[in-house]
Amino acid sequence: MDKNLKWIIAGIALFIIIVLTFTMGVLVGQERAQFSFRWAENYHRVFGGPPRGLLGNLPARSFINGHGLFGSVVSIDKSDIIVKDHDDEAEKDVVYSSQTSVVSPHGTVQVSDIKIGDIVVVIGSPDDQGRINATFIRILPPNTPSLRPSIVPLMPS
Amino acid sequence: MLPKVLYQGAKNRQISYYVQEPMSKELDPCPPGLFDRIILTIKKEQELRQSRRLLFLCISMLGVSLSFLPFSATYFFTEWRASGSFYFISSALENISIFSAHWQEFMISIFEVLPVAAIIALAVNVVIALFAIKLFFHRDGLLIKYIKHNLILHHG
Numbered sequence: 001m002d003k004n005l006k007w008i009i010a011g012i013a014l015f016i017i018i019v020l021t022f023t024m025g026v027l028v029g030q031e032r033a034q035f036s037f038r039w040a041e042n043y044h045r046v047f048g049g050p051p052r053g054l055l056g057n058l059p060a061r062s063f064i065n066g067h068g069l070f071g072s073v074v075s076i077d078k079s080d081i082i083v084k085d086h087d088d089e090a091e092k093d094v095v096y097s098s099q100t101s102v103v104s105p106h107g108t109v110q111v112s113d114i115k116i117g118d119i120v121v122v123i124g125s126p127d128d129q130g131r132i133n134a135t136f137i138r139i140l141p142p143n144t145p146s147l148r149p150s151i152v153p154l155m156p157s
Numbered sequence: 158m159l160p161k162v163l164y165q166g167a168k169n170r171q172i173s174y175y176v177q178e179p180m181s182k183e184l185d186p187c188p189p190g191l192f193d194r195i196i197l198t199i200k201k202e203q204e205l206r207q208s209r210r211l212l213f214l215c216i217s218m219l220g221v222s223l224s225f226l227p228f229s230a231t232y233f234f235t236e237w238r239a240s241g242s243f244y245f246i247s248s249a250l251e252n253i254s255i256f257s258a259h260w261q262e263f264m265i266s267i268f269e270v271l272p273v274a275a276i277i278a279l280a281v282n283v284v285i286a287l288f289a290i291k292l293f294f295h296r297d298g299l300l301i302k303y304i305k306h307n308l309i310l311h312h313g
Contacts, residue, residue, distance in 0.1 A: 024268060028269055031269070065266070065270060066269070067262055067265040067266040067269055068262070068263075068265075068267070068269060070241030070244055070245065070270065086239065086241060087239065087241060101252075101255050103248075103251075121241065121244045121245060121248050123245075123248070123262050123263055123266050125262055135255075136248070136252070136255050136262075136263075138244070138248045138252075144244075
């Protein structure tokens with residue numbers, strides 16, 4: 001094959017990769033920005049206190065993740081669980097339903113098997129109220145070693 | 158490239174030298190082939206200088222990239238562990254049926270948690286290190302030959 005043609009093909013491929021990466025970045029950024037805005041707007045409704053947190057101590061990071069989270073379960077309610085995200089350190093309201101698949105190291109389990117202090121991975125989609133509608137929850141083993149130094153996991157009560 | 162032009166010029170001069178020889182025999186004492194040798198020496202010297210420059214660039218790049226590598230690797234692994242990217246990816250791989258049903262949410266959640274800055278830092282570092290190593294083998298190992306010739310043969 002002609003050497004110039006090879007360079008042209010490589011250039012086009014590189015251009016496509018760059019455009020795709022940029023597009024994905026914009027898409028993910030928009031999703032995070034929208035979720036962050038809704039999450040902050042609804043923080044006081046979900047967790048109580050003033051809109052910017054009791055001490056104005058909402059996460060310093062500008063955007064937080066809305067489609068998935070990895071963190072410790074802080075509280076469990078009838079239709080939702082509160083999980084503290086280990087990545088952005090934000091407490092997020094995760095809404096579950098009968099459609100939510102829950103998997104533990106022992107196999108498929110029920111939502112009721114989730115306990116406070118469990119480390120979970122949640123996959124879902126954000127709603128208009130800054131919550132995550134969970135489609136999949138994975139309970140990780142208790143000795144999961146992937147926490148930021150500043151975060152201490154809650155022990156099961 | 159300069160040597161080629163010079164060489165061609167010298168060839169021409171050499172030709173004209175032979176052409177003019179019968180007319181100006183007493184004025185030109187140059188032995189035949191002198192220009193070729195001069196040009197060859199200039200060419201060798203230029204290659205030597207180029208090799209030295211390339212060697213300096215190569216060693217600098219390799220030194221800088223290798224000295225930054227532990228930092229960028231630590232940064233990457235810290236961010237990778239903290240973000241939980243591994244657990245998102247393993248969740249998708251271990252639950253293929255659920256992943257295939259909700260692949261868009263899985264993919265966006267993985268993209269969201271990826272430590273992009275750390276990945277870019279490590280990738281740039283590794284690419285520079287690999288590029289520097291590749292330079293050693295550039296033009297049939299010109300730099301290795303240069304090092305061998307100048308450092309081992311002269312000082313050894």
